[in-house]
Structures are given as structure tokens and as C-alpha cells.
Amino acid sequence: MDWLSDPGSWTSRLVLTRGLALVYLVAFLVALRQFRPLLGSHGMLPIPRYTARVPFRSKPSVFGLHYSDRFFAGCCWAGLLLSAAALAGLVERLPLWAWMVVWALLWALYLSIVNVGQTWYGFGWETLLCEAGFLAIFLGPAGVAPPTLVLWLLRWLLFRLEFGAGLIKLRGDRCWRDLTCLRYHHETQPMPNPASRWFHLLPPRLHTVETLANHATQLVVVWGLLAPQPVATVAATVVIVTQGYLIVSGNFSWLNWLTLVLATSVVDGRVWTAVLHVSPPRDLASPVWFTALVAVVAAGLLGLSWRPARNLVSRRQLMNASFDPLHLVNTYGAFGSVSRIRYEVVVEGTDDLLAGPDAVWREYEFRGKPGNVHRRPPQVAPYHLRLDWLMWFVGIDPGYGGRWLPVFLRRLLEGDRATLRLLRRSPFPPDAPPRWVRVRLYRYRFTTRAEKRETGAWWVRTPVGIAVDPVSLDDVGPLPSAR
Incomplete structure (x- = not known):
């Protein structure tokens, strides 16, 4: 034995x-x-x-x-x-x-x-x-x-x-x-x-x-x-x-x-x-x-x-x-497929009365995912930012947001403090949340060495379109009870 x-x-x-x-x-x-x-x-x-x-x-x-x-x-x-x-x-x-x-x-x-x-x-x-x-x-x-x-x-x-x-x-x-x-x-x-x-x-x-x-x-x-x-x-x-x-x-x-x-x-x-x-x-x-x-x-x-x-x-x-x-x-397994292009979603809010073409939109900044092109990507692992990780999938297809993305947007409209703590920075204080939020889609790529020397930016981003049209509290409606 x-x-x-x-x-x-x-x-x-x-x-x-x-x-x-x-x-x-x-x-x-x-x-x-x-x-x-x-x-x-x-x-x-x-x-x-x-x-x-x-x-x-x-x-x-x-x-x-x-x-x-x-x-x-x-x-x-x-x-x-x-x-x-x-x-x-x-x-x-x-x-x-x-x-x-x-x-x-x-x-x-x-x-x-x-x-x-x-x-x-x-x-x-x-x-x-x-x-x-x-x-x-x-x-x-x-x-x-x-x-x-x-x-x-x-x-x-x-x-x-x-x-x-x-x-x-x-x-x-x-x-x-x-x-x-x-x-x-x-x-x-x-x-x-x-x-x-x-x-x-x-x-x-x-x-x-x-x-x-x-x-x-x-x-x-x-x-x-x-x-x-x-x-x-x-x-x-x-x-x-x-x-x-x-x-x-x-x-x-x-x-x-x-x-x-x-x-x-x-x-x-x-x-x-x-x-x-x-x-x-x-x-x-x-x-x-x-x-x-x-x-x-x-x-x-x-x-x-x-x-x-x-x-x-x-x-x-x-x-x-x-x-x-x-x-x-x-x-187990990982990366059975690899994306050729990086699409990234950017969440924005405005406190203007109407979400028209003249509205002033301000970006929410996440802790780990790319957003501000001048911000260096942070070292996070082995810690895990679950919301940031799932937002990457939304960039591939907004449908990946499923049941949770509308709730996330509603929480931003409510100025929910717990949700805001998941973010690095909110452009709106909890007691003065935006009237409207939307999700824009961008194509991101790393800067070349020459671009980095010239601009100091880590990323170059190009607008692609709107992933989620502007919504207000009236649009997302009441949420069902947790029970």
C-alpha cells in the first residue's frame, strides 16, 4: 500500500x-x-x-x-x-x-x-x-x-x-x-x-x-x-x-x-x-x-x-x-475563435431635457475596459472585473447584454450608488443622475509607435454607430421584483 x-x-x-x-x-x-x-x-x-x-x-x-x-x-x-x-x-x-x-x-x-x-x-x-x-x-x-x-x-x-x-x-x-x-x-x-x-x-x-x-x-x-x-x-x-x-x-x-x-x-x-x-x-x-x-x-x-x-x-x-x-x-478551453477587429462600447449620459442632436453627452469610465484613449490599460488580474469583462461581449453583439444590460442602464439613470462603485468614474453624481443614457459602438486599435510618440494615446478609436439608442427611465420601465 x-x-x-x-x-x-x-x-x-x-x-x-x-x-x-x-x-x-x-x-x-x-x-x-x-x-x-x-x-x-x-x-x-x-x-x-x-x-x-x-x-x-x-x-x-x-x-x-x-x-x-x-x-x-x-x-x-x-x-x-x-x-x-x-x-x-x-x-x-x-x-x-x-x-x-x-x-x-x-x-x-x-x-x-x-x-x-x-x-x-x-x-x-x-x-x-x-x-x-x-x-x-x-x-x-x-x-x-x-x-x-x-x-x-x-x-x-x-x-x-x-x-x-x-x-x-x-x-x-x-x-x-x-x-x-x-x-x-x-x-x-x-x-x-x-x-x-x-x-x-x-x-x-x-x-x-x-x-x-x-x-x-x-x-x-x-x-x-x-x-x-x-x-x-x-x-x-x-x-x-x-x-x-x-x-x-x-x-x-x-x-x-x-x-x-x-x-x-x-x-x-x-x-x-x-x-x-x-x-x-x-x-x-x-x-x-x-x-x-x-x-x-x-x-x-x-x-x-x-x-x-x-x-x-x-x-x-x-x-x-x-x-x-x-x-x-x-x-475546458479558451479562445476557440479570435476577433480580428476590436469593437468597444462606450456608455454615455446627458442631463439635457431632450436626447436630440444638440444634447451634450458625457462618458462613463470603466475600471478596466478601454475607454479614454489616453489611459494606459491597467493590470487587473488575478482580480476580476465582471462587468467590464461582459461589456466586451456587448461590443461583439449587444444581444449578449441579455437581461442585465437594460437593468444596468436603469441603475445609471437612477444614480444607484452600488452600481456606480463598479465604475472608475461617473460624470454624474448619484444625487443628480442623467436624464438619458445611450451606448455607442467604436472600433478601437492600438496606436503605432509613431502615433504614441506624437499624441501620447494608447488607442485610436473610430465611431461605428449606436449600439443602444438613448433611453430614459420612462423607456426602460419598472423592473420586476427580485422575488
């Missing part, structure tokens, strides 16, 4: 769990700071209205049993405190059962948020955190030898994450096959960061090299994750380097950060021991009941892996899909 535990991975587990705790900390902080205008009782997509129409068994969540804004905030604070304790190493000192309780609470709390988060939580990094967080429950504290089966399940997760992303690209946009996608991607990605313009202005040959490196990592090197050491460490190191490259070149929430953290679990523990100058205890226990529980859980997860594995080889591969309501084993 010695093969069921791996004392040599003690330091790898330490690095993984500290990194995972950090991601949890950021995720709960994002939820706490943004939930009221997005999901609260008076938010754009209120949780009570959602749980009233969606069965608990299809979206299990503590908020399906009880909801209030205060209760949601309390759950976020609990997640913040528990993740901070794990990050500080306090949870490592607990007995095995207490360790499992802490990590199970973190998983259950965040799963509860994801399952009622609707459009705001409909991305792959949410289910990735749920799946990785569930596996962490069974890794054990400092005094327990890391379970071999869980370590291999982490490899299996990382493999699906990377290989699925590679396959969806080859099966999706032609530019991934002709190696031209990265000529556009740095400029058209959802939320560029300060370095994105520099990457966009690289010579086309280097963009080709970037694309080839992506394919090599996600389609070839990734198989090394399933190999013995030291091949697995080499493959994991390549993944860590490529994820670091993505972190430097764009804002993708905590997707790349968590992928990097998962890759650390594959690196040989002796490497981390030498780097961090820490050593495992001499006596590492693995209780029989814990070993048996891990074996049962691993068998169950392997059974659930059938549909995600089949999805990988399917010609109709799904991207970022879950096959069970607990998000235990999922399928």
Missing part, C-alpha cells in the same frame, strides 16, 4: 495549497466587492429570482436554501478568513479531519456562489477553481503523506485543461491553423493590460513563433505531464513558463494563475525543497480510513471523467462545460 502515498511530493503539496488559497482569497474578495449590484436583491440578475425558478438539485447552493444580501456577504467573509488562514499556513497545523473541514467549506461556499452566479460566473476559471478546490480537500495537512491518487487527479485536471484548450483552437478558428491568431489577439482580447500593446506590435514572425509555442505546449508537451519524473517536471515547467507569459500579456482573471498553481503540483518535490529550503517531517502518517476514502473518491471522479474525456475527442467539442452540478470533473 506504500504506493498510495507519496512523501516526496510533500513540498509540492505545500506550494500547491498555498497558491490555491491565494486564488480562493482573490475569488471571495471579488465576490464580496461586486455581488450587490450584480447579484444582490436589487442587482442586475438577483439571486432570489434565479433560485425561485431553478431547482436546487440542478444548481445546489446554500443560497437556494436561504438568501439575503447580509447572508451572502457573511459567506464571502467566511471564505476570505478561511483562505487567509490557509495562505498563512495555519490550516497546515490542524489535524486531518479539521483540514478536510476547512477545505470542504471553501469548496462548498465558492460552489454555492458559482451555481447562482448566472452570466457573471459563466467562465472556465470558475469551474476550474471548484474542481481544484474539491481535490484539495483530500490532499491532507503537513503531517500526512500526500495521497498519490489525488496527485494524479491533479495531473489529469491539468492535462484536460491544457489539451482541451489546444484542441478547441485547432478545431475552431482557422487563424490558429495558419499561425496568424496572435497578430490580432493581443489587441482584441477582452481586457488588455499595460504590456498588451507591446506584444501586439511585435513583428509578425514573432507572432508566428508565439502561436507555434502555444500549440507545442498544449498539444505536445502536455503529454509529458502524464509521464514519470523527471519528464513530468520538465513538462510542468514549460506550462509554468507559458502561463507566466500569458499573465504578462493580458488580464484573464485567475485562469492563468490557477493553471500555473496546478502545474506546481507536478514539479518534483525535491526541486521545491531545494528552492524553498524547507523539508518534510520525518514521520508522515496516512490513516487507513483516509486512504480508503481517497480511493473511493478517486474511483468516483474517474467514473465522472468519462464524459469530459469523450468530449476531448469529439468533433463537436464543448468549451468550458460541466457535466455534473457539483462541477467535479469539467471540460
Whole structure:
């Protein structure tokens, strides 16, 4: 039974769990700071209205049993405190059962948020955190030898994450096959960061090299994750380097950060021991009941892996899909298609009596998305600006605004303070909101080096049209009750 535990991975587990705790900390902080205008009782997509129409068994969540804004905030604070304790190493000192309780609470709390988060939580990094967080429950504290089966399940997760992303690209946009996608991607990605313009202005040959490196990592090197050491460490190191490259070149929430953290679990523990100058205890226990529980859980997860594995080889591969309501084993992928042109929406308001041609319109400024052409794109990730991210989709098609965009515009007309806090700057104070708001569509592109020297601007924008015609409170009408 010695093969069921791996004392040599003690330091790898330490690095993984500290990194995972950090991601949890950021995720709960994002939820706490943004939930009221997005999901609260008076938010754009209120949780009570959602749980009233969606069965608990299809979206299990503590908020399906009880909801209030205060209760949601309390759950976020609990997640913040528990993740901070794990990050500080306090949870490592607990007995095995207490360790499992802490990590199970973190998983259950965040799963509860994801399952009622609707459009705001409909991305792959949410289910990735749920799946990785569930596996962490069974890794054990400092005094327990890391379970071999869980370590291999982490490899299996990382493999699906990377290989699925590679396959969806080859099966999706032609530019991934002709190696031209990265000529556009740095400029058209959802939320560029300060370095994105520099990457966009690289010579086309280097963009080709970037694309080839992506394919090599996600389609070839990734198989090394399933190999013995030291091949697995080499493959994991390549993944860590490529994820670091993505972190430097764009804002993708905590997707790349968590992928990097998962890759650390594959690196040989002796490497981390030498780097961090820490050593495992001499006596590492693995209780029989814990070993048996891990074996049962691993068998169950392997059974659930059938549909995600089949999805990988399917010609109709799904991207970022879950096959069970607990998000235990999922399928992943990103940027199966790449936009060639960046369309950006700009929200404007006016306090003029009529929204005619002589009206004076003033822009709202978002925290992360492009707006003011002279403003440098900010570094946001691993923090996530959910409204900014969804506004990128509205630029592609206003229909993506669905049920929440009209509510957002109404909140601006009402001067709602919670909604305004999602923005970087409002041209209207809360007690003097605009009479009219509209949404204009622009084409954005990065300035060339010569244009940047001449104007100091980061972007050049060209008007395209009106995405949403001017509306007033009378036009958007009353909103239905949150309940």
C-alpha cells in the first residue's frame, strides 16, 4: 500500500495549497466587492429570482436554501478568513479531519456562489477553481503523506485543461491553423493590460513563433505531464513558463494563475525543497480510513471523467462545460475563435431635457475596459472585473447584454450608488443622475509607435454607430421584483 502515498511530493503539496488559497482569497474578495449590484436583491440578475425558478438539485447552493444580501456577504467573509488562514499556513497545523473541514467549506461556499452566479460566473476559471478546490480537500495537512491518487487527479485536471484548450483552437478558428491568431489577439482580447500593446506590435514572425509555442505546449508537451519524473517536471515547467507569459500579456482573471498553481503540483518535490529550503517531517502518517476514502473518491471522479474525456475527442467539442452540478470533473478551453477587429462600447449620459442632436453627452469610465484613449490599460488580474469583462461581449453583439444590460442602464439613470462603485468614474453624481443614457459602438486599435510618440494615446478609436439608442427611465420601465 506504500504506493498510495507519496512523501516526496510533500513540498509540492505545500506550494500547491498555498497558491490555491491565494486564488480562493482573490475569488471571495471579488465576490464580496461586486455581488450587490450584480447579484444582490436589487442587482442586475438577483439571486432570489434565479433560485425561485431553478431547482436546487440542478444548481445546489446554500443560497437556494436561504438568501439575503447580509447572508451572502457573511459567506464571502467566511471564505476570505478561511483562505487567509490557509495562505498563512495555519490550516497546515490542524489535524486531518479539521483540514478536510476547512477545505470542504471553501469548496462548498465558492460552489454555492458559482451555481447562482448566472452570466457573471459563466467562465472556465470558475469551474476550474471548484474542481481544484474539491481535490484539495483530500490532499491532507503537513503531517500526512500526500495521497498519490489525488496527485494524479491533479495531473489529469491539468492535462484536460491544457489539451482541451489546444484542441478547441485547432478545431475552431482557422487563424490558429495558419499561425496568424496572435497578430490580432493581443489587441482584441477582452481586457488588455499595460504590456498588451507591446506584444501586439511585435513583428509578425514573432507572432508566428508565439502561436507555434502555444500549440507545442498544449498539444505536445502536455503529454509529458502524464509521464514519470523527471519528464513530468520538465513538462510542468514549460506550462509554468507559458502561463507566466500569458499573465504578462493580458488580464484573464485567475485562469492563468490557477493553471500555473496546478502545474506546481507536478514539479518534483525535491526541486521545491531545494528552492524553498524547507523539508518534510520525518514521520508522515496516512490513516487507513483516509486512504480508503481517497480511493473511493478517486474511483468516483474517474467514473465522472468519462464524459469530459469523450468530449476531448469529439468533433463537436464543448468549451468550458460541466457535466455534473457539483462541477467535479469539467471540460475546458479558451479562445476557440479570435476577433480580428476590436469593437468597444462606450456608455454615455446627458442631463439635457431632450436626447436630440444638440444634447451634450458625457462618458462613463470603466475600471478596466478601454475607454479614454489616453489611459494606459491597467493590470487587473488575478482580480476580476465582471462587468467590464461582459461589456466586451456587448461590443461583439449587444444581444449578449441579455437581461442585465437594460437593468444596468436603469441603475445609471437612477444614480444607484452600488452600481456606480463598479465604475472608475461617473460624470454624474448619484444625487443628480442623467436624464438619458445611450451606448455607442467604436472600433478601437492600438496606436503605432509613431502615433504614441506624437499624441501620447494608447488607442485610436473610430465611431461605428449606436449600439443602444438613448433611453430614459420612462423607456426602460419598472423592473420586476427580485422575488
